[in-house]
Amino acid sequence: MIRMENVVKRYNELIALDHFSFSATEGEIIGLLGPNGCGKTTAINCMLSLLTFDKGEIEIFGQEVHPNNNAVKGRIGIVPQELAIFEKLNVYENIDFYCGLYVSDRKARKALVEEAIDFVDLAKYRKFVPKKLSGGLKRRLNIACGIAHKPSLLFMDEPTVAVDAQSRNFILEGIRKMKAQGTTIIYTTHYLEEAEQLCDRMVIMDSGRNIAQGTVHELQNSISTQERIEVGLITDDNTIEAQLEELPHVVKVTRRNGNHLIHFEKQENNLPNLIKFIESRNLTYTELSSERSTLSDIFLELTGKELRD
Amino acid sequence: MMILRMIKYLIIINFKDFGYWFWTLCYPLLLCGLFTMSTPNMSSTEIEDIDVGIEPGHPVAEVFESMDFIALAELSESEAVERMKDGDMAGYIHGENELLVTETGVNQTIIESILDEIKHVSASGIPYQNFDYDREYIIPNSQDAQPETILFYALISMISIYGMFSAIEFISTMQPNLSLMGARFSASPFSKWKFLFSSVASSLLLNIFSNTVVLIAIAILYQMAIFTELWPTLLLIFTANLTGIGIGLFIGLIPGINANIKTVIAVILMIALSSLAGLIGPIIKAVISENMPWLNTVNPLARLTDTMYRINFLGNYNDYWTTIGILALYALLFFGVTFFVLRRKQYDSI
Numbered sequence: 001m002i003r004m005e006n007v008v009k010r011y012n013e014l015i016a017l018d019h020f021s022f023s024a025t026e027g028e029i030i031g032l033l034g035p036n037g038c039g040k041t042t043a044i045n046c047m048l049s050l051l052t053f054d055k056g057e058i059e060i061f062g063q064e065v066h067p068n069n070n071a072v073k074g075r076i077g078i079v080p081q082e083l084a085i086f087e088k089l090n091v092y093e094n095i096d097f098y099c100g101l102y103v104s105d106r107k108a109r110k111a112l113v114e115e116a117i118d119f120v121d122l123a124k125y126r127k128f129v130p131k132k133l134s135g136g137l138k139r140r141l142n143i144a145c146g147i148a149h150k151p152s153l154l155f156m157d158e159p160t161v162a163v164d165a166q167s168r169n170f171i172l173e174g175i176r177k178m179k180a181q182g183t184t185i186i187y188t189t190h191y192l193e194e195a196e197q198l199c200d201r202m203v204i205m206d207s208g209r210n211i212a213q214g215t216v217h218e219l220q221n222s223i224s225t226q227e228r229i230e231v232g233l234i235t236d237d238n239t240i241e242a243q244l245e246e247l248p249h250v251v252k253v254t255r256r257n258g259n260h261l262i263h264f265e266k267q268e269n270n271l272p273n274l275i276k277f278i279e280s281r282n283l284t285y286t287e288l289s290s291e292r293s294t295l296s297d298i299f300l301e302l303t304g305k306e307l308r309d
Numbered sequence: 310m311m312i313l314r315m316i317k318y319l320i321i322i323n324f325k326d327f328g329y330w331f332w333t334l335c336y337p338l339l340l341c342g343l344f345t346m347s348t349p350n351m352s353s354t355e356i357e358d359i360d361v362g363i364e365p366g367h368p369v370a371e372v373f374e375s376m377d378f379i380a381l382a383e384l385s386e387s388e389a390v391e392r393m394k395d396g397d398m399a400g401y402i403h404g405e406n407e408l409l410v411t412e413t414g415v416n417q418t419i420i421e422s423i424l425d426e427i428k429h430v431s432a433s434g435i436p437y438q439n440f441d442y443d444r445e446y447i448i449p450n451s452q453d454a455q456p457e458t459i460l461f462y463a464l465i466s467m468i469s470i471y472g473m474f475s476a477i478e479f480i481s482t483m484q485p486n487l488s489l490m491g492a493r494f495s496a497s498p499f500s501k502w503k504f505l506f507s508s509v510a511s512s513l514l515l516n517i518f519s520n521t522v523v524l525i526a527i528a529i530l531y532q533m534a535i536f537t538e539l540w541p542t543l544l545l546i547f548t549a550n551l552t553g554i555g556i557g558l559f560i561g562l563i564p565g566i567n568a569n570i571k572t573v574i575a576v577i578l579m580i581a582l583s584s585l586a587g588l589i590g591p592i593i594k595a596v597i598s599e600n601m602p603w604l605n606t607v608n609p610l611a612r613l614t615d616t617m618y619r620i621n622f623l624g625n626y627n628d629y630w631t632t633i634g635i636l637a638l639y640a641l642l643f644f645g646v647t648f649f650v651l652r653r654k655q656y657d658s659i
Contacts, residue, residue, distance in 0.1 A: 048496040072499035084489035088325040101497035
């Protein structure tokens with residue numbers, strides 16, 4: 001559905017996209033992740049043919065993208081990070097306005113607008129102008145404006161920023177529904193838990209490059225720090241932390257909520273080794289849990305920085 | 310249908326905007342009220358005589374005597390000069406229909422215009438005495454021969470180009486590097502030409518609407534009959550509307566600055582053009598006519614003001630079509646530039 005191959009985009013001396021490549025197939029939710037300024041929005045704008053690029057190829061629905069390719073544009077939806085709605089139009093009019101950019105038939109459009117209003121649960125606010133809506137409701141309206149024409153491919157740029165928990169869950173549920181209906185979604189977010197829950201695959205970007213891509217599992221396997229085990233030990237021995245560090249494949253030991261958090265390299269038998277260690281020293285433990293590397297860990301290891309850097 | 314729907318929404322967006330109502334309706338009506346207060350005789354239907362001196366026995370005396378608004382006196386050139394210096398006389402006709410004046414102004418323009426008509430009629434071989442100048446050539450309209458009339462024509466000229474503001478807003482909204490809505494428009498299959506056409510049509514309809522309300526209000530509220538030639542004046546105003554929208558589109562295309570700064574540029578331009586056209590007083594027109602006459606030719610508002618004044622006040626259509634042509638040319642030029650710039654437009658950065 002999308003093929004982006006070695007795309008280079010320069011802003012004078014700055015390279016915003018550095019031979020960036022990625023692809024998406026029909027019905028996938030792809031998370032485009034990276035810190036601010038890593039090139040996510042530039043990549044999206046190139047795909048939307050809003051921006052020129054210096055090198056590379058972009059194909060959507062098997063066709064080369066260019067500003068006059070209305071056949072392709074008609075099947076794409078866009079939900080920008082900032083609210084792109086008209087303050088003077090009410091909820092219904094805003095959605096009808098944007099839907100009308102794609103659908104000329106009045107009857108069909110009316111049905112689509114009603115469906116979009118129901119989808120984002122704004123039926124009781126249909127006559128409200130945006131300034132009378134809360135931040136979360138405005139976000140929903142912003143989404144409705146982007147999806148009313150039922151696009152096959154949807155770009156969502158941080159749709160849950162500054163949204164309350166209830167609206168966020170509502171939005172995420174809506175995105176799953178759209179996926180179930182066969183929509184391909186390119187999703188950018190700062191919330192890694194959100195990406196983990198929602199996305200089929202992730203593309204991690206840094207300095208305009210695609211530094212890793214795959215499912216969460218594939219990404220976990222691609223880095224050296226794979227597993228963390230948290231253990232709560234009852235002991236007066238001050239050297240226990242040093243002893244834990246001596247265990248095979250331990251990268252480091254830190255403290256969390258009074259427990260020891262042991263970071264292991266990829267290994268099959270980290271947990272058995274730890275249990276063996278505890279038994280050999282007759283230690284009592286109150287808590288023992290193993291956790292896989294989170295997306296945040298993966299991101300940190302791959303880029304050397306936090307996502308919000 | 311998509312265009313009609315787009316026009317409908319663009320009009321709704323403006324109609325719900327307080328700024329639209331204030332700047333296009335309240336502000337010009339307030340200005341009009343101030344002008345009326347500062348020129349109390351403007352709404353009078355009495356005709357004020359223009360004192361004109363003429364060489365004794367001059368052949369055109371008969372024509373001037375037949376005009377109700379002319380107070381003609383036969384006297385020598387030296388006497389006339391004295392009276393003109395005292396401000397008691399507007400001009401002195403002598404020799405081969407020559408006009409002697411000691412200052413320029415509306416009254417002098419009127420006398421000169423009548424003399425021009427006489428010259429044209431004479432040149433055509435028709436005895437000028439046989440013509441009814443009141444009816445055919447010089448229509449003494451029901452208003453004062455006060456130069457302050459220019460203020461009102463300049464005001465109408467100014468509001469005729471107000472469409473530039475909505476054009477700036479529309480063109481800024483459609484550009485993805487200037488607005489988020491622009492990104493949504495550009496990413497959609499809705500053609501930018503349809504959007505441009507919708508923008509022009511909405512700006513035109515909105516401004517024609519507000520112009521009409523202002524003209525009606527001037528006639529009803531202020532009891533001013535400054536438009537005796539209604540349809541030709543409306544054609545002028547319509548053409549000026551297109552010019553204003555063209556200027557707005559052109560300003561809206563300036564790269565690297567946001568819509569607010571573009572609006573400030575448009576305000577400055579509009580104030581400058583309308584001031585030079587006579588909005589800050591008729592004296593400015595006289596100064597420009599004397600020192601920089603080319604400025605009146607290139608300033609669309611000055612041309613519009615002058616032509617509205619001439620056709621309504623003097624019944625003079627000499628430069629009517631030239632003015633329509635110049636205004637239309639400006640509009641075509643700006644529309645052409647807009648078309649050229651927006652053609653296949655993609656952005657290096659947004």
